[in-house]
């Protein structure tokens with residue numbers, strides 16, 4: 001059974017990231033071992049840029065907070081699904097902190113700069129925007145998702161659902177839901 005890590009970076013518990021998280025959980029039930037991390041409720045601090053992680057060859061971070069327990073989950077999963085809003089044209093702050101902390105997987109002595117135990121993992125990023133241009137946001141999301149390759153996520157897919165300010169409104173958007181269905185199938189394959 002595939003091991004899938006869901007990272008939800010929204011603070012709106014009735015919002016669209018949470019709505020879609022529930023739908024994904026139903027679709028994956030019995031087909032994958034799912035671990036869910038509500039990053040908006042956790043203490044994931046900014047990277048210290050101390051480079052302590054660069055004096056070793058297994059992923060580890062000297063800063064002990066809620067990211068600590070996630071390192072082995074990130075390293076051992078088959079796939080990760082990120083659900084998040086766009087905030088000021090960018091990743092929301094907690095998700096950016098999470099991305100920055102995956103610097104602990106970077107190893108300059110390796111040809112691919114990665115000390116991840118597995119380098120064959122899939123990453124799906126499904127984002128929500130209220131009013132902005134989804135094509136610009138999709139480029140932004142793809143640029144950020146590429147950086148997760150250091151943690152072994154070499155294959156990624158991105159989608160931004162626009163006009164998503166109203167909590168739960170994603171359920172009224174068949175085209176965006178079809179993309180989510182495709183993501184679920186791809187993550188399980």
Ligand SMILES: Cc1cc2nc3c(=O)[nH]c(=O)nc-3n(C[C@H](O)[C@H](O)[C@H](O)COP(=O)(O)O)c2cc1C
Pocket residue numbers: 010011012014015016017018084085086087088089090128129130131132133164165166167
């Ligand atoms: C601090 C903040 C900044 C935001 N910035 C943008 C933005 O730059 N562009 C946009 O289209 N929507 C923006 N929004 C709206 C959210 O992206 C939108 O409401 C999204 O659907 C929320 O997803 P959620 O329901 O999963 O939390 C912003 C919302 C907040 C709270």
